[in-house]
Amino acid sequence: QGTDGITRRLTEHLVYSGVTVLIAALVALPLGLWIGHTGRATWLVSASNAARAVPSLGLLFALSLFVGPHLRGEAAFVLPSLVVLVLLAIPPLLAGTYAGVEAVDPGARDAAKGMGMGALQLLWQVELPCALPLILSGLRGAVLQVIGTATIAAYISLGGLGAFLVNGLASGTYEVVAGGAVLVAALALVADLALAAMTRLIVSPGLREAGSRRRQPAPA
8 A cells, every 4th residue: 555555556557558558559550551561671570570689677777877867857767668668569569560461362452452442542441450460469469568578677666566576575575576476467467358358349250260260270
């Protein structure tokens, strides 16, 4: 309870995660749609995936040491953490969006062009709806990545649920560490189930069934 209680820490974690995913989506979704639609600059997808190999904690400390001294107050901790979280959330969103658009059946594209659709109509009315399953899969990956990584950002005083782990380890109160770990796991599980339910609501049943058929092994 109080200023360091579960309610405040959970709220902080949700706010940081939500802002991070929103910023990453504003960058990755339009870029992924453009790359998948035009087939240009596909190296950006490979480069973003390669960047995921950079250790999150090392990048977090490096950026906080470089940027932090030039900022004041909470911004010295919040801004470096958000930048790192955004960089980690972009690759799954970008890869999912690009792969979804790139995998659209060429026959559907040809049929749309034969009906007189322009490039933007083709993108919004054909490619984007067909790509939704992979886009939402990328979103789920990004959300889980951010929720987990925001936990270690407590090492530079960001707050959130990671504060229970950091403070508990520092004081030797391992029941607090265990409680914080359970809360992080529960939050990740709830977020994943919510996104799975949203996928079932907004994705066409035909697209879900087609995806299930593609995942089934070929008969011997």
